[in-house]
Amino acid sequence: METLWFMIVAVMLTAYVVLDGFDLGAGVIYLIAAKNDRERRLILRAIGPVWDGNEVWLLAAGGTLYFAFPQLYASAFSGFYLPLMMVLWLLMLRAIGIEFRIHLQDPVWEAFFDVVFCGASLLLTIFYGAALGNVIRGVPMGADGYFFEPLWTNFKLGPPTGILDWYTILCGVVALVTLTVHGALYVAVKTEGDLYLRSRRCAMLLWPVQLFLTCFSLAVTYYVRPSVLENYQRYPLGFLVPLLVFGSLGVMIWATRKEKDKPAFIASGLYITGMLVGAVFGLYPVILPARSNPDYSLTIYNSAAGHHGLSVGLMWWSVGIVLAVAYFVFIYRMFRGKVRLEEHA
Amino acid sequence: MDSALLIHRLHFAFTVTFHYLFPQLTMGLAPLIVVLKTLGLRRNDPIYNDAARFWAKIFGINFVVGVVTGIPMEFQFGTNWSHFSRFAGGVIGQTLAMEGLFAFFLESAFLGLFLYGEKRLSPKAHWWSAVAVFLGSWLSGFFIIATDAWMQYPVGHTIGADGSAQLSSFWQLVMNPWAWWQYAHNMGGAAITGAFAMTSIGAFYLLSHKHQEHARVFIKVGVVAGCVFTILQLYPTGDGQGKMVAYYQPVTLAGMEALFEGQPGAPLVIIGQPNMDERKIDNPLIVPNMLSFLTYRRWEAEVKGLDAFPQDQWPDNIPLLYYSYHIMVGLGTIFIAIMVVAAFLLWRKKLFEARWMLWILLLSLPFPYIANTAGWMTAELGRQPWLVYGLMRTADGYSKTVSAGNGLFTLLGFMGMYMVLGILFLFLVRREIEHGPATIESAAGHAAGY
Numbered sequence: 001m002e003t004l005w006f007m008i009v010a011v012m013l014t015a016y017v018v019l020d021g022f023d024l025g026a027g028v029i030y031l032i033a034a035k036n037d038r039e040r041r042l043i044l045r046a047i048g049p050v051w052d053g054n055e056v057w058l059l060a061a062g063g064t065l066y067f068a069f070p071q072l073y074a075s076a077f078s079g080f081y082l083p084l085m086m087v088l089w090l091l092m093l094r095a096i097g098i099e100f101r102i103h104l105q106d107p108v109w110e111a112f113f114d115v116v117f118c119g120a121s122l123l124l125t126i127f128y129g130a131a132l133g134n135v136i137r138g139v140p141m142g143a144d145g146y147f148f149e150p151l152w153t154n155f156k157l158g159p160p161t162g163i164l165d166w167y168t169i170l171c172g173v174v175a176l177v178t179l180t181v182h183g184a185l186y187v188a189v190k191t192e193g194d195l196y197l198r199s200r201r202c203a204m205l206l207w208p209v210q211l212f213l214t215c216f217s218l219a220v221t222y223y224v225r226p227s228v229l230e231n232y233q234r235y236p237l238g239f240l241v242p243l244l245v246f247g248s249l250g251v252m253i254w255a256t257r258k259e260k261d262k263p264a265f266i267a268s269g270l271y272i273t274g275m276l277v278g279a280v281f282g283l284y285p286v287i288l289p290a291r292s293n294p295d296y297s298l299t300i301y302n303s304a305a306g307h308h309g310l311s312v313g314l315m316w317w318s319v320g321i322v323l324a325v326a327y328f329v330f331i332y333r334m335f336r337g338k339v340r341l342e343e344h345a
Numbered sequence: 346m347d348s349a350l351l352i353h354r355l356h357f358a359f360t361v362t363f364h365y366l367f368p369q370l371t372m373g374l375a376p377l378i379v380v381l382k383t384l385g386l387r388r389n390d391p392i393y394n395d396a397a398r399f400w401a402k403i404f405g406i407n408f409v410v411g412v413v414t415g416i417p418m419e420f421q422f423g424t425n426w427s428h429f430s431r432f433a434g435g436v437i438g439q440t441l442a443m444e445g446l447f448a449f450f451l452e453s454a455f456l457g458l459f460l461y462g463e464k465r466l467s468p469k470a471h472w473w474s475a476v477a478v479f480l481g482s483w484l485s486g487f488f489i490i491a492t493d494a495w496m497q498y499p500v501g502h503t504i505g506a507d508g509s510a511q512l513s514s515f516w517q518l519v520m521n522p523w524a525w526w527q528y529a530h531n532m533g534g535a536a537i538t539g540a541f542a543m544t545s546i547g548a549f550y551l552l553s554h555k556h557q558e559h560a561r562v563f564i565k566v567g568v569v570a571g572c573v574f575t576i577l578q579l580y581p582t583g584d585g586q587g588k589m590v591a592y593y594q595p596v597t598l599a600g601m602e603a604l605f606e607g608q609p610g611a612p613l614v615i616i617g618q619p620n621m622d623e624r625k626i627d628n629p630l631i632v633p634n635m636l637s638f639l640t641y642r643r644w645e646a647e648v649k650g651l652d653a654f655p656q657d658q659w660p661d662n663i664p665l666l667y668y669s670y671h672i673m674v675g676l677g678t679i680f681i682a683i684m685v686v687a688a689f690l691l692w693r694k695k696l697f698e699a700r701w702m703l704w705i706l707l708l709s710l711p712f713p714y715i716a717n718t719a720g721w722m723t724a725e726l727g728r729q730p731w732l733v734y735g736l737m738r739t740a741d742g743y744s745k746t747v748s749a750g751n752g753l754f755t756l757l758g759f760m761g762m763y764m765v766l767g768i769l770f771l772f773l774v775r776r777e778i779e780h781g782p783a784t785i786e787s788a789a790g791h792a793a794g795y
Contacts, residue, residue: 049457052412056453060445062419067442070434070509077423077430078744084424085755088417089762095413096769099406103773146427148746305435306511313439320446327454334462 001310002300005068006284008317012064014276016057017128018182018269023047023054025183027094027121028176031114033187033198038341040114044102045339046190051098053331055091060324067313071145071303072287079139079147080131083163087127094120122176129175133168136279137161137224138291145298147290157224161291167224174213178272181206185256185265190339200256203264207253214245214275221279225289228282238281245274352752353425353743358725359756360417362718363763367411369717372486372532373539374404375479380566382475386468391784396562397475398463399782400543404478405460406773410766412453417759419445425752429732429742435511436502437492439518444488452481463785486535487528494524496733497724498593510736523589527724530582534720536574537680538713543567544687545710546778548703559782561697564706568691571684578677584639590727591640594734597727599651600660601670602636607650611636616671619664624651660729669722676716683709 026047034040066073077084097117101110134149140161141147153162155169180202187199221228232238248270255264283289287303290296304310378397385393419441422430455477463471495501501517502510512518547563550556591598598604603619603626604611613635617626637646651659660666683705690696696703728734732742 049461052409053450053453053457055412055416056445056449059416059419059449060442063438063442063445066419066422066430066434067438070438071431073423073434074427074430074744077420078425078427078746081424081744081747081751082755084420085758088420089758091416092413092762092766095409096766099409099773100769103776145431146744146746148748305438306505309435309439309512312512312515313442316443317446320443320450324446324450327450331454331457334458334465 002304005310006300009065009068010280012061014273016061018272019054019057021179021182022186023051024121024125025179026187027117028180029184029199029202031118033202034195039195041341042191042195042339043187049335068305069303070305072298075145076288079149082151090120090124125176125179126172129172130168133171137167138289140292141290141296143296170217174217177206177210177213181210182268185268189261189265192338203256211249231282231284241274241278245271349749350740350743352749356425356752356756357421360759364414364418366714367407369535369538370542371404371407371411372482372535374400375482377539377543377566377570379475379479382472386472392558395782395784396559401460402777408456410770425744426742427744432509432737433733435509437495439512440488440491444485448481448485452478486532490528490531491519491524494521494527497728498523499733499736526585526589530586533574533578533582534717540567540571541709541713544706548706552703556781568687572688575680575684595649596654596658597660599649600663600666601727603663603667604650607653609647610634610645611648619667660727662726666726669719673716673719673723676712
């Protein structure tokens with residue numbers, strides 16, 4: 001039962017990263033790929049009807065995490081207090097940037113909100129990567145199952161452990177590059193003309209960087225937490241995951257070269273899925289490792305809610321997720337195709 | 346009070362109070378937009394669709410602010426109230442996760458469709474998307490109320506071996522009588538905010554001789570809805586909610602009324618200031634025996650006062666609780682008077698010329714917000730000193746690892762952020778009001794944006 005909920009939460013978080021990832025990425029390339037007001041409006045139009053729906057996956061995944069693993073939610077959220085609050089502020093700034101960029105037609109403020117939107121998107125991708133890095137590296141968990149991490153200490157793995165060290169910053173950069181490519185491919189799917197060419201070029205230029213960072217971060221992760229390989233040795237089926245990661249990287253560059261934009265975008269989504277699944281597969285059944293004393297680690301067993309609650313949840317969750325996926329398929333079909341600005345706009 | 350506890354309480358109180366300014370309008374407008382779309386479909390008159398489109402834009406702005414200020418609420422359960430989350434997550438995780446899964450997806454997906462899809466959809470399909478938004482927003486309200494109701498009156502749980510609460514009966518949790526009364530009362534409050542907003546903007550347009558036809562539609566729909574909901578708010582929902590408090594939290598009732606001494610035939614205090622040192626009401630204006638009657642339907646019934654309870658069970662800020670409650674009830678009574686008079690004038694076909702009444706309707710806009718806020722303060726202050734009534738004290742629930750300094754840092758950050766957000770919000774809404782309702786053709790150019 002706990003394992004099932006572990007997978008459910010992982011799937012929901014992955015869905016969030018893949019979905020909100022492309023509109024975050026679109027925000028990162030926004031200032032570089034879109035040169036004039038018309039092109040910027042096109043990008044905003046491409047993400048306009050979907051970005052807040054994508055963000056709802058964060059809320060839903062957070063809610064599900066809280067429901068299934070309240071102990072983890074309590075411990076991790078209070079321990080990562082400061083960076084989480086900053087993520088909230090960035091999410092707000094980004095929403096402000098998007099909404100006001102759309103509604104205000106004034107060159108001065110447009111420029112300002114462009115920067116707000118782009119900057120907040122960029123920082124968010126780094127924060128998300130660093131968050132994952134923190135989970136993989138482990139936290140200074142106390143015997144009572146709580147901890148508090150300062151933003152940084154000496155940028156080493158610790159002790160004393162901080163949110164930002166060289167490893168978590170590296171994870172942040174990996175996330176930044178990955179989601180930038182993801183967003184660029186999405187913009188390529190949704191647009192035409194110069195904007196299309198520039199976002200494709202963006203993705204192609206970053207691809208070698210992405211390949212290098214993938215290899216490098218995997219090697220470094222093994223150095224930081226050697227135990228990640230244990231599950232792979234135990235269940236060799238797990239080696240399909242790295243296969244998926246590198247396979248989809250290959251498809252990405254091949255499809256982008258051939259101007260098969262949709263397959264490229266989907267491959268990028270699979271790549272992200274592979275990276276995240278690979279990470280949680282390596283940790284399982286631990287969900288928040290303690291760096292200090294492994295016995296204090298939070299596992300799916302010592303942090304889950306009661307069995308009755310979990311089985312009741314399974315019933316409504318199955319109904320709810322079918323509905324949610326149905327809405328999403330419906331909405332994306334409604335707004336499918338390339339975006340254009342209406343002429344009298 | 347321990348300063349970390351105070352900071353964490355202020356942190357939640359500030360962010361939730363600001364947050365709830367927005368959902369109360371979206372939940373209130375949602376059914377009214379459905380009414381407008383229905384009238385548009387039935388009477389085949391574009392004016393109703395124009396009106397619905399105008400309010401959908403206001404709804405959209407409020408929704409975005411509601412979402413971005415709502416995410417911090419969910420986060421704070423973990424960040425600032427981790428001990429509470431560990432204790433209660435096994436129960437209220439149910440309702441909170443269901444909100445995300447059932448309500449948010451529904452509301453956000455169909456709001457996008459409703460706002461941007463009017464041209465692509467058939468009128469019927471567009472009507473359905475309005476209904477879906479309405480359902481989503483009202484479902485969302487239910488799950489949050491069910492969560493709060495469990496904290497007010499915990500049911501359907503057992504205490505596990507590790508001391509945490511675990512779900513034992515899902516049906517008891519969602520059929521909690523407290524939840525249903527509170528839900529009815531809360532949604533009524535939201536509908537009142539929606540109705541007053543609609544009449545207020547309508548009155549503004551009539552007084553300034555702009556968009557007059559739309560303004561009449563706004564006022565008609567707003568006044569009829571306002572009349573119904575203000576009365577329902579007093580009876581049965583307010584009465585039912587009050588009985589819940591009287592039965593299950595009698596000390597809270599005593600605090601709300603600042604009834605220091607229990608007595609048969611207890612009076613209802615209309616105005617007066619609680620004097621905690623001398624344990625009496627200063628400058629009281631009272632209606633004798635009224636409190637006994639309202640609570641138990643008997644003039645001579647005995648109402649328990651604060652003196653019947655040990656002081657460590659008293660709500661910890663009785664004057665604020667008393668004022669919150671009295672402001673809510675006082676404003677609610679005034680709302681009924683305003684809406685009944687407006688409805689009478691509407692019926693006599695005199696409302697649109699009665700400038701004095703239009704002025705009253707225009708100026709009344711902020712007061713439902715105040716009443717709703719005061720109502721929530723009554724509920725939350727009244728529950729003190731408990732976080733989960735009878736099970737966990739507020740002082741035991743906050744994150745012990747997050748120091749007062751870190752809490753203050755983020756509280757100040759939220760204050761700054763929300764000030765910016767509030768100013769920008771007012772600016773956007775003002776712009777929509779300035780622009781006014783538009784036909785679908787000109788609206789496309791304006792929404793341009795996109």
